[in-house]
Amino acid sequence: MRIPFMSMFIASPFDGLQEHAEKVKECAWTFQQAIECHISEKCKTFEEFRQDVIRMESEADAIKRSIRGHLPKGTLMPVDKFQLFRYLREQDSVLDAVEDALDWLSYRSIPGIPEELQKDFFLLVDANIDPIEELSTMVSEARKYFKNFSEKQRTLVKDIIRNLRRQEHEADKVEAMLKAKILNMDIDPVTIFHMIMLAEIIGSIADHAENAGDMMRAMIAK
Amino acid sequence: MTLNYCILIVGYIFGFYMAWNIGANDVANSMASAVGAKAITIRQAVFIAGILNVLGAIFIGSHVTNTIRKGIVSAEILADPQVALIGALSALLAAALWVSFATWKSLPVSTTHAIVGAMIGFGIMAGGFSVIKWGKLAAVVISWIISPFFSIVIAFIMFKVIVRLIISKKNQFTKALNLSPYFVGLTIFVIILSFLFKTPLGKKLSIETPAALAVSLILSIIFGIICKNLLSRFIKKKSTNTAETIFKRIQIGTSCYVALAQGANDVANAIGPLAVIYFIVKTGNVGATVPVPFFLLFFGGIGIACGIAMAGHRVMDTIGSKITTLTNTRGFAIDFAAATTVLVASKMGLPVSTTHATVGGVLGVGLARGIEAVNFRIIFKIMLYWFLTVPAAALTSMAIFKILQLIL
Numbered sequence: 001m002r003i004p005f006m007s008m009f010i011a012s013p014f015d016g017l018q019e020h021a022e023k024v025k026e027c028a029w030t031f032q033q034a035i036e037c038h039i040s041e042k043c044k045t046f047e048e049f050r051q052d053v054i055r056m057e058s059e060a061d062a063i064k065r066s067i068r069g070h071l072p073k074g075t076l077m078p079v080d081k082f083q084l085f086r087y088l089r090e091q092d093s094v095l096d097a098v099e100d101a102l103d104w105l106s107y108r109s110i111p112g113i114p115e116e117l118q119k120d121f122f123l124l125v126d127a128n129i130d131p132i133e134e135l136s137t138m139v140s141e142a143r144k145y146f147k148n149f150s151e152k153q154r155t156l157v158k159d160i161i162r163n164l165r166r167q168e169h170e171a172d173k174v175e176a177m178l179k180a181k182i183l184n185m186d187i188d189p190v191t192i193f194h195m196i197m198l199a200e201i202i203g204s205i206a207d208h209a210e211n212a213g214d215m216m217r218a219m220i221a222k
Numbered sequence: 223m224t225l226n227y228c229i230l231i232v233g234y235i236f237g238f239y240m241a242w243n244i245g246a247n248d249v250a251n252s253m254a255s256a257v258g259a260k261a262i263t264i265r266q267a268v269f270i271a272g273i274l275n276v277l278g279a280i281f282i283g284s285h286v287t288n289t290i291r292k293g294i295v296s297a298e299i300l301a302d303p304q305v306a307l308i309g310a311l312s313a314l315l316a317a318a319l320w321v322s323f324a325t326w327k328s329l330p331v332s333t334t335h336a337i338v339g340a341m342i343g344f345g346i347m348a349g350g351f352s353v354i355k356w357g358k359l360a361a362v363v364i365s366w367i368i369s370p371f372f373s374i375v376i377a378f379i380m381f382k383v384i385v386r387l388i389i390s391k392k393n394q395f396t397k398a399l400n401l402s403p404y405f406v407g408l409t410i411f412v413i414i415l416s417f418l419f420k421t422p423l424g425k426k427l428s429i430e431t432p433a434a435l436a437v438s439l440i441l442s443i444i445f446g447i448i449c450k451n452l453l454s455r456f457i458k459k460k461s462t463n464t465a466e467t468i469f470k471r472i473q474i475g476t477s478c479y480v481a482l483a484q485g486a487n488d489v490a491n492a493i494g495p496l497a498v499i500y501f502i503v504k505t506g507n508v509g510a511t512v513p514v515p516f517f518l519l520f521f522g523g524i525g526i527a528c529g530i531a532m533a534g535h536r537v538m539d540t541i542g543s544k545i546t547t548l549t550n551t552r553g554f555a556i557d558f559a560a561a562t563t564v565l566v567a568s569k570m571g572l573p574v575s576t577t578h579a580t581v582g583g584v585l586g587v588g589l590a591r592g593i594e595a596v597n598f599r600i601i602f603k604i605m606l607y608w609f610l611t612v613p614a615a616a617l618t619s620m621a622i623f624k625i626l627q628l629i630l
Contacts, residue, residue: 005254005577007330007604008584009545012594074599076588146594147549148389148464 010075013084014143016067017091021136023060024094027053028132031098035125038105039118046109050102057099064092078146079219087219090212094132094205101201108194114187117195120178124202127171131164131209138164138216145220157220164213168206175203225630226503229311236314237496238525243321244333244488245529249275250537251577252484252560255584256477257538258545259553261470264538271481271534272527278485279523280516302348303502308626309344310498316340316619317495320611330604331611333491334575338362339615341495346616347623366608369567369574370601373582374589377559381590384551388465398465402453405554406472407446412562413479414438469550476557483564484576485523493522547594555592556583578608 034049067088071081113121138160145153182195253267262270317333317340324331345353388397418434449472457467497514548556560579567574581604588596 005251005580005584006541006544008581008588008596008600009258009547009593010595010597012547014594071595072597072599074597076585076591076596076598077594078591143594146591148394149385150390150392150394152392 010072011070013067013071013077014139014146016063017084017088018136018139018143020060020063020067020088020091021139023056023063024091025133025136027056027060027095027098028129030056031102032125032129034102035105035121038109039113039121047106050106053099053102057095060092060095064088083215083219087212087215090208090215091135093208094135094212097201097205097208101198101205104194104198104201108190111191113195113198114185114191116185117178117182120174120181121198121202124171124174124178124199127167127174128202128205128209131167131171131206131213134160134164134167135209135212138213142216142220154220157216161213161217164210168210171203171206175199226307229307229630230499230503233311233314233496233499234521236318237493237522238528239318240314240321240333240337241489241492241522241525242529242532243318243325244492245272245275245526245531246533246537247321247325247529248333248488248575248577249481249484249526249530249534250541251580252480253477253538254541254545255548255553255556255580256473257542258548259470259473259550260542261473261550261553262477264535264542267477267538268530268534270478272530274478274481275485275489275526275530276520276523278482278487279489279526280519303506305348307499307502308630309348309623310495310502312347312622312626313337313340313344313619314495314499315622316343316615317491319618319622320615324607324611329607331607332575332577333488335366335608335611336615337491337494339612340619342612343616343619344623347620363609363612365567365574366578367605369563369578370582370585370605372566373559373563373579374586376562377555377583377586378590380558381552381555381587381592384465384555385590385592389551394465395463395467398468399450399454399457402468402472403446403450406449406475407442409472409476409479409558409561410445411438411442412558414441416483416561416564466550469554473550473553473557476554476561479561480557480576480580483561485526487564487576489519489522489526492525493518496522552587552592555587556580559583559586 030049030052034046034053037043037049038046068085071077075081077084138157141153141157141160145157178199179196182192182199185192249271253262253271256262257264257267317336320331320336320340321333323329324336342354342359387401388394391397415434415438418438453468453471457463457471493514497518500515500518560576560583563579563582564574564576567579581601584593584596585598585601587593588598
């Protein structure tokens with residue numbers, strides 16, 4: 001087939017971006033289940049959940065690579081190519097942080113999270129899951145904006161970004177509180193170190209989500 | 223004269239083959255934006271393109287064709303009928319060869335360029351370099367650069383206007399409906415003007431430029447108002463309706479025009495040389511222009527329709543699944559830019575293909591950031607092949623001419 005018309009169109013990177021965001025969302029749910037499983041004594045499937053996250057992370061990595069590898073020089077898009085790559089990196093970092101948290105937890109599964117901290121960790125995980133769930137909505141709303149360039153749609157995306165920022169701030173507060181609590185506990189130092197690091201890694205999830213939101217803000221700038 | 227009849231039969235076969243190729247490949251360029259934007263289904267596209275290409279070829283295709291397309295080669299080489307016969311056959315063979323090669327290798331080559339190159343090759347062999355009108359050739363080459371860029375500018379502006387006036391607004395459906403007479407009217411204006419200026423049908427009516435402008439203006443206003451009434455009658459007000467719903471209907475019209483214009487324009491590529499052969503065999507000599515008999519145009523049109531019917535489905539299917547990011551507003555901007563470019567270029571006497579104009583249209587919308595991903599650099603590759611086709615087809619034509627001269 002010798003059709004110039006067709007050779008001009010390349011697969012939209014936004015399809016990949018959307019797919020990647022969905023993977024991140026899916027991972028977030030599994031992450032939540034894994035943490036819950038780890039804390040409740042009866043659950044034996046923590047390792048399965050962790051393997052699930054690892055598998056999804058590598059799938060998301062493949063999507064990321066395919067987006068990066070399939071945008072030839074001179075591609076015209078509604079956004080700058082490198083803004084898109086920066087955004088993708090932040091969205092991917094969310095996944096990495098999720099995987100890191102589970103890995104870190106698995107290095108010392110016994111004795112696990114002390115009982116008096118469990119509630120706080122649930123709170124921290126929930127605070128960090130919220131912004132992740134916003135990501136895929138943000139991508140699909142931003143795509144709509146690139147279709148009709150309406151001010152109303154732009155405001156909608158901006159609201160989501162503002163929301164992300166607020167959620168990150170909430171998560172930060174929970175994290176700070178938790179850390180202060182851990183450091184003032186009378187338990188063995190190794191557990192303190194284990195828990196502090198865990199809180200830090202989980203807390204970074206929302207940070208990356210917020211960074212992704214900031215990159216999206218740059219992408220929809222006029 | 224059995225030999226001449228053999229040549230005529232070979233001419234028929236290759237003329238049909240060229241027409242088939244135009245149908246199979248080039249037609250996708252005109253229908254692609256409509257299929258990509260889901261304004262029409264593949265079945266409808268194949269059907270519309272087939273019917274309108276035949277109609278365009280028969281009723282508005284050139285009934286008197288320039289034997290050497292667009293006067294790039296001086297007519298004096300046609301003095302010797304035997305040379306002209308071999309020349310026309312070798313040009314046809316060379317063009318067919320190149321088009322097949324391009325199809326096999328998926329090179330974005332236009333049939334127009336192949337036939338222009340092949341005719342130049344034949345001219346050089348028959349009369350030496352002096353018969354080539356280099357000035358005319360330069361104008362043609364320049365038009366291949368200018369026409370895509372002209373189309374880029376129009377598509378860019380058109381898309382920006384649509385964004386600014388319609389799709390960025392809150393009530394984009396009502397806005398689109400209210401402004402539709404302007405967009406439809408503007409399109410009809412371009413279409414009527416191009417038919418008045420471009421086609422033999424318009425030339426027969428011999429309307430002067432001011433009169434043509436006035437006629438087009440009045441008709442476009444009337445059609446614009448009628449279209450608005452039809453649109454508001456047939457499209458029910460629903461909350462799910464957007465500007466795309468309106469442009470989807472408008473785009474059906476624009477893609478019909480492109481199909482009709484393509485049949486009218488491109489049929490000459492396939493049957494131009496065939497007409498020369500036919501004329502020499504029938505009458506023994508040939509002039510600068512030959513009347514093309516009705517059945518030859520019909521023959522060419524049927525060839526194009528066969529190409530569409532046999533390969534069109536596969537081509538459009540690929541397009542429909544690959545080009546998913548195109549919406550109706552974008553498709554309209556592309557079609558409009560292509561139609562306008564073809565009109566202006568033709569008015570200036572430059573041979574451009576709809577393909578060039580469509581390519582420019584896509585890039586214009588892409589530059590206006592209207593498409594999620596368009597490869598801009600591909601235009602340089604496409605242009606390279608446009609330029610390479612002419613000398614390549616010329617050399618092939620020359621070689622075939624020499625071989626045929628030895629044999630016949």
